[in-house]
Amino acid sequence: MFHIGRLSTVDLEEEITPEESLDYDNSENQLFLEEERRMSHMGFRCLEITRWVICGLIGFLTGLIACMIDIAVEKLAGYKYLAVKQNIEKYTELGGLSISLILWAVLNSAFVMLGSLAVAFLEPIAAGSGIPQIKCFLNGVKIPRVVRLKTLVIKVFGVICSVAGGLAVGKEGPMIHSGAVVAAGVSQGRSTSLKKDFKIFEYFRRDTEKRDFVSAGAAAGVSAAFGAPVGGVLFSLEEGASFWNQLLTWRIFFASMVSTFTLNFFLSIYHGKPGQLSSPGLINFGRFDSDVSSVFIVFRGVLGALFNIINYWLTIFRIRYIHRPCLQVMEAMLVAAVTATVSFAMIYFSNDCQPLGQDNTEEYPLQLFCADGEYNSMATAFFNTPERSVRSLFHNPPGTYNPVTLGVFTLAYFALAVWTYGLTVSAGVFIPSLLIGAAWGRLFGILLSFIASIWFCCVNLTGGIVRMTLSLTVILVEATGNVTYGFPIMLVLMTAKIVGDYFIEGLYDVHIKLQSVPFLHWDAPPTSHWLTAREVMSSPVTCFNRVEKVGRIVDVLSNTSTNHNGFPVVSDTTENDEPGKICGLILRSQLIVLLKHKVFVERASSRLSQRKLQLKDFRDAYPRFPPIQSIHVSQDERECMMDLTEFMNPTPYTVPQETSLPRVFKLFRALGLRHLVVVDNENRVVGLVTRKDLARYHVGKDGLEELHLAQT
Amino acid sequence: MFHIGRLSTVDLEEEITPEESLDYDNSENQLFLEEERRMSHMGFRCLEITRWVICGLIGFLTGLIACMIDIAVEKLAGYKYLAVKQNIEKYTELGGLSISLILWAVLNSAFVMLGSLAVAFLEPIAAGSGIPQIKCFLNGVKIPRVVRLKTLVIKVFGVICSVAGGLAVGKEGPMIHSGAVVAAGVSQGRSTSLKKDFKIFEYFRRDTEKRDFVSAGAAAGVSAAFGAPVGGVLFSLEEGASFWNQLLTWRIFFASMVSTFTLNFFLSIYHGKPGQLSSPGLINFGRFDSDVSSVFIVFRGVLGALFNIINYWLTIFRIRYIHRPCLQVMEAMLVAAVTATVSFAMIYFSNDCQPLGQDNTEEYPLQLFCADGEYNSMATAFFNTPERSVRSLFHNPPGTYNPVTLGVFTLAYFALAVWTYGLTVSAGVFIPSLLIGAAWGRLFGILLSFIASIWFCCVNLTGGIVRMTLSLTVILVEATGNVTYGFPIMLVLMTAKIVGDYFIEGLYDVHIKLQSVPFLHWDAPPTSHWLTAREVMSSPVTCFNRVEKVGRIVDVLSNTSTNHNGFPVVSDTTENDEPGKICGLILRSQLIVLLKHKVFVERASSRLSQRKLQLKDFRDAYPRFPPIQSIHVSQDERECMMDLTEFMNPTPYTVPQETSLPRVFKLFRALGLRHLVVVDNENRVVGLVTRKDLARYHVGKDGLEELHLAQT
Known part of the structure; x- marks a missing residue:
């Protein structure tokens, strides 16, 4: 239940970083293209092998965590039931069974209190099974702090406490969340919480790659929880991946396999039967051998x-x-x-x-x-x-x-x-x-x-x-x-x-x-063909010029009432005073990195004086970009210009205004977009479609309904 | 092996309809939008139910066919082996075993001859397992005649003959092809070969819907062949569906389940054990109960x-x-x-x-x-x-x-x-x-x-x-x-x-x-980021004006040297003499239907005289549109004009010239496009990317290679 958590917390950081969309569309700016061009064919092959290694690691660690949870729960619940049993046996004869009841209730409450305290005060996002959050993540909505190390620790601790505390809950759901956190951590090669950077896997520090690994992690979690590797793959695909990719699927499958195998291996050792491999998942129904010859379905x-x-x-x-x-x-x-x-x-x-x-x-x-x-x-x-x-x-x-x-x-x-x-x-x-x-x-x-x-x-x-x-x-x-x-x-x-x-x-x-999350379903509502991009889009759009004044950028980014994340870049409008033609798209995060490194063009000096920014600078800042308030820009600097050409995505996807909602929706869903620029027939920017504009429309009892979504 | 078939046949029809791309992008023209707008919410629900019914039918028929093949092969092979066995037993004592050999060889050859004659002379496309063809179909390439009723009949007959003829072949592969043909037939509610139109399922007469049903059919085929419904779903997804849709997947799964159940049910009855349901697939390994405790992998x-x-x-x-x-x-x-x-x-x-x-x-x-x-x-x-x-x-x-x-x-x-x-x-x-x-x-x-x-x-x-x-x-x-x-x-x-x-x-x-089929893989080659749409596209492009002269349309369509299938529609160029801005895309098939119905605007008369064309006219012609040669246009009519506004897709997907190949590729693959219009920053058409332009690039030993593809 993450809604409660979100409302109740008074964590300042959360106020600054509300839930965001993930961007599965690569920003193919000049820096990126240059890097790709420098890479040899061998380089790409190495990357692919690295991906497999990471998936193996994800599977292994997820399996280990599942194993740990299982053993801890068994142990703690065992002690608890033993104590209560002895107490009951003692008082059955004496006739003071209410003492046993109190003991039992106190033991349960104590366990649950520990777990609940940790969740409520340290990391409210760790409440519940975490499956809705992971569904959202795979769908493209990033709930704040959902894939952090701290969340994982609290989650594991919490689930041990609540199961040992005798609540009517399972330990399988949280495994999916745990797998996802492991994946998000391992694939980045560093922990921002622990301030430790291993300087590996830097290539994977962007939304596209991270999402792929998180799917693998979720699948590994399902696999460890139920001993069901194929089920894990299908879970990830059913919930998340809108764009099915064969290689990705194999990697997800690999992570699942490794995860169930790891769990199986260590649990077998723990149970003193190494090599027997009879515990493929946390849950184990045993074998069913009876034949089914009739089925009856109750309602x-x-x-x-x-x-x-x-x-x-x-x-x-x-x-x-x-x-x-x-x-x-x-x-x-x-x-x-x-x-x-x-x-x-x-x-x-x-x-x-x-x-x-x-x-x-x-x-x-x-x-x-x-x-x-x-x-x-x-x-x-x-x-x-x-x-x-x-x-x-x-x-x-x-x-x-x-x-x-x-x-x-x-x-x-x-x-x-x-x-x-x-x-x-x-x-x-x-x-x-x-x-x-x-x-x-x-x-x-x-x-x-x-x-x-x-x-x-x-x-x-x-x-x-x-x-x-x-x-x-x-x-x-x-x-x-x-x-x-x-x-x-x-x-x-x-x-x-x-x-x-x-x-x-x-x-x-x-x-x-x-939670009012802008969750996108598989298709647009069937009766929405009469809606066009013109009606759906947000307008007017804040655009930047290709070479823009630093002061304006800072002002726009600081404007908390709009709080946009993507800005179309247009060719300079000064010449003929009409809205500019689209020539790119730049993200808030990119602008913040540029501001932080002060990549300014002073009016007089040549462009050569600029410090050459590299993709590495963007990756180092990913995914916790500093808020605009923390960046100091002096009055002099505000008068400088910034050349966005090198950093913007020069070929964002665009649609004309007459495009129907299902068409926009399909483009958005299939490509995992975050921003879609709507242009007129002169290629001038007239609007911007974001996830929230699309998620508003739902089929209700009387046809199409417009929902009110949270204004975050 | 469909290459041989294609090269050898002297079928005239084939010359006219070379392999084509399928168009998974709906042409959202005014007719379509009007129809969708008229449909109520209930109408869409009925459509969805119809889809489920069709999938059930597909599964049922595929299961029946599998059952038939199985019984026929068992019977025929049984007679053959019995005859040969008796002959061998007879001659073992007499010492003339060469006679048995001849008998065996003649029986085998006779069976194989029947099958081979049918395949070679009647329907060469029915050769082989059909899996490559179905892979191509799901990928978006339509090999001619691959999903026709005749192909199905020959295929079933051929596979019975070749298995009964003792060749080293299986009857599982062809089931996948059979399932696909069944799906393509049933979902259209008519048989063009038999000239029988049941007037049902007319809504599904377009590439998008047909592809979905064919995936279900292929899955049902796998399911019947191996008794593996989940495997069938995964086969369809692994080979075909680039855009994973939850509802579609469930339908595919349903078809698979029905298929294996039908086969199981009828085979059980045939084997005299009704209700036991022990033959879920054509192949049946029996049960394995031994434990696996060690694996060794040979190369x-x-x-x-x-x-x-x-x-x-x-x-x-x-x-x-x-x-x-x-x-x-x-x-x-x-x-x-x-x-x-x-x-x-x-x-x-x-x-x-x-x-x-x-x-x-x-x-x-x-x-x-x-x-x-x-x-x-x-x-x-x-x-x-x-x-x-x-x-x-x-x-x-x-x-x-x-x-x-x-x-x-x-x-x-x-x-x-x-x-x-x-x-x-x-x-x-x-x-x-x-x-x-x-x-x-x-x-x-x-x-x-x-x-x-x-x-x-x-x-x-x-x-x-x-x-x-x-x-x-x-x-x-x-x-x-x-x-x-x-x-x-x-x-x-x-x-x-x-x-x-x-x-x-x-x-x-x-x-x-x-076969030089323009088959698109999952991703663009990794080292292709330096290629842009400008280099990939075909150019110049034949465009039509929004209101175009009939004579010009006929000439362009008749030009066998270009043989394009999609034409950008541009705003009239006469005014300022520069290339026109894109305002739509129209397909060859649509133009042919328009010409056939003579939807012309005579210069003098008003537009009201035009016969109102409906979507139904396009659906009736699908998928075998007549060739342009069969349409007679008089000299007077050539001088008429045609207004394409109502029929063109007004919002085709476009990309700017600088878009990198991987980006174009992803758009193409994710949306199942057939044509992608490349525009300059004034929205003027500068090129057209088709499947063949993308399939040319492959990773070879020394990096990116350009392949020579068949010029069909």
Whole structure:
């Protein structure tokens, strides 16, 4: 839930750098072209090899992080459950079980408090699963600080705390965010936070390259989380890459493969079975061998939609009333305590005793009020990390649970999960939705005794909540290791999506919309052919001359009311006093670097006196360009001129005013543009289309609607 | 091998319609915009539903065709082997085995002759696997007659004949082509060949929509061939779709799923086990359950490269000397006879007898000179359809084959496969390469007794020959039904690709190159930044005025020396005598429809007298627009004027002259353009970039090279 974070923080840096668009269009200025021309064919080959190496590194590090999270959660949750179990056993006889409840609640709250404090006060952007943020990043919107090292550290710490704290959350979603941060860091060859520059990978310090690596990182995250490398690739493509490139896809696939392999390798060693490689992902359903011969589809899309609708209202409530960090921490602690209480109450009032099996599959069997040699079956669902619960729901023999237990569990867990998603903690929604689906399915399964039904309810609910079809199918197929389920899984996912879409959008899209992020969908709304670039564009546009006065540039950049990021450069207008013809496009960031290095042409002197600026100067400043306020320009310097010819992009994409919105949209989406210049038939600049101009239009109930987007 | 076909045929129609580019850019002229404006939101939703229905139909029909091919091949090959087996058994005792050889050779040649005659004389484009042609189609090059009904019929007939005729070929490749033809047919709602118009799906009669459906068809083909729906989706994306669209992908996935399900359903019924659904694809490796704990990689990329190099020289030889249809048929028959002879000789001289198992897995065990209760093991490899051979290589227990048998078999089959690919028969190269790989792997497997080694050699060789990484990995994983092999398969495929690329390109690319097709790769060559649009474009360009004389249009269109397909429309040049400003782009096909309907403005009369042309008129003519020669324009009419304003695309994409080649390339590739207008800074037309201008540039040994492309 990044909206809350953004509203509540009083971080000054954030005020200066609001969310921005990423620029996937290379600025092919003279400096760039010169560098490319100097490079030999061998140079390009080396670059390509470097890209592969970086992807390997990304995969490796992501796998390591996943491994670390897994071990830490196992350890901490293990200690916690052991302590509570001993306490319960002690007080079951003595009759003071409320002490156990308090112990449990306090332990949970303590863990969650740690995680929530870190998130709320140190890095609010690390809240939630991070999937909406990564979706936005891949779409071309840069949420501030989303791929920083600090975010990664807090995220990892936070997710360990919230899972160990017993919240109804998963640790899979945050892996995707973690992978993306690793990728953004590794590919730049330096850490701006640690002020350490390794002087490597300098070529990759621009948006285009960074986006490619971040896709690879996200894929590696999915791959590590679910042991699903192909699913990871498809996730990245489904969410992000509008321009599919074969080589890029292979690199993404490579990163995914390395990531799952690394996780598998280290977890095997940790579990004392090196070489067996049986843990390809964080989640592991075990093997399914039963045949599917019948599929029945419950209207689970409805339940998924219900989840999203309730969560939507809850989020709005939170935005209005719970926007102070300390309130957020308190809410998180409250949820943790309530979770413990509900769990305890469920266990306490359930009298569903099951005989303790020979093989002792339960790690923490609770006897409680059951007879000797029996255990409380409700405890297996609550007294466990959510993943283990899913696994026991799948694999425990029929008859382990009675229908009432399952029904009550499903309802309680559903309520807890809805409440939990959106708290100021790092956590994913994937496992909870699988868990609710599995419990629900098990309920049906008791009636019909099909393992398949569990699985399909599971799939159905998850599909209803997150609404990804292709990649989710592949992820689930890969996670079960059984291709046979492919067709039914897909059918179920589709149904869930269609039913769910009728009510409300997917959970991630709901949260993206709440944030008013200018998120571009795949196509322009179908009924928008009558809109033209003239109606869509922002106008008038601030343009610069090819040789412009420094004073004017500083004034324009300092104007906080406009806060533009790209400026068309026009041929000098002084001669005939009509608007100039377009001859290039220059970015705010480039101008700032030029101002910082004082690349001025003094009126009298020749151009030779100018210090020759290189691409390196721009790369060193990337991606945290200083704000204009920090650059001092003296009164004398304001009178100097700046020659932009060498630095501007001399061939920006342009469209005529009559171009229809779908056409503009396609150009924007396919090329990943940030600015598109609209010209008249004399090639004079008449307007500028940016991402926000396009994202405004949506299909509503009565046709096309114009949305109000955040004015950042 | 479509080059041979093209060179040899003396089909007049082909002379008139040389290979063309597809236009994925919608011509958004006034007619189109008016239609879109009239459509309600509901109308667009209906269209979307129709698209899904069509994709379902495509999948269903493709599955049916696959089913038909499979049953026909099984039946025919069954009769053949039964006849030969009885004959051999008869003559083994009598001592006249040469008669059996002749019978075998004659049967093979007869089958192959039928197939080859149909292909060579009726539809040369149906030769080969069709994968290169579909790759080209998805890339945007339309090889003439590649998606016609006649091609489909000949292809299906041809592939049945060639597989039944015992050639070293597979029936999987042609399925991809078949699926594409089905898609192109179904989506248009009519058959031009059968002169039957169902008056449905008229909206989809344009290149953009057709391409989308053809991707779905190709995916459905892959899915039916290998039982790999996700692999099918990835194949379509890897080969074709440059612009990834989520909704499109889901539709493609749906078509794939329906296709494999249909095949599965009907084959199960045919095999008398309805409801069991155990035949998801034409190829079926059976289940692998063994664990992979070690991988060794032989330098199989080298062998794959060898295959491609030999085949390259052979193809060149064929283009030079074997270009008459009757010669082609004779060569095919010769290969069939030689295949029979080689097989027979191998069986005859092999004295590798194996005891007949209890379970009798061999369908046609040949005793020959073996003792009673034993069978000739070489016969199991040759006396079978290639797929069954692959399966027996995988699943027969260790010790079934001796190393010498396998070694000789591998070499012989390799030679036969190289010779066979490129014959004028419909056939695929996938199964032969799997078979060679499997035999080779089994050879290693005897030494190391790993089923894994068979598999990896198999994968490796196939990877070495066809060089698709991602989709092939997924196809093979799905075909085996075991996800565990994913990582090793990918590693092996990568190695094969890297090693192979060092020597020569993939087989399909070799054949595409031989054809001089203007095939666009994913990116511009890396060292091409110094080339600008000015150097790349064709110039001067034939332009039309907004209101143009009919005589001039007819003359320009009739000029066979230029044969352009797109013409920039400029504002009238008469006023100031300088080149006109761009105001639109009109296609040859549109002009032809206009001429056919005589949409002329007579000098005196008002515009109201014009018959109002509708989009429907353009759609009815799509895709076989009549040649200009067939349109009669009288001398009086030549003096009339034509107003192009309503019909031209008023907002074509343009670039300035200084745009670098990679930038032009990206725009072209991402938007699927056919024509890109180059303008100067006054918006005057100075040149036109087409696909051929871009495809000329390739990276050679010494950097950038300019290729000579076919002047069609």
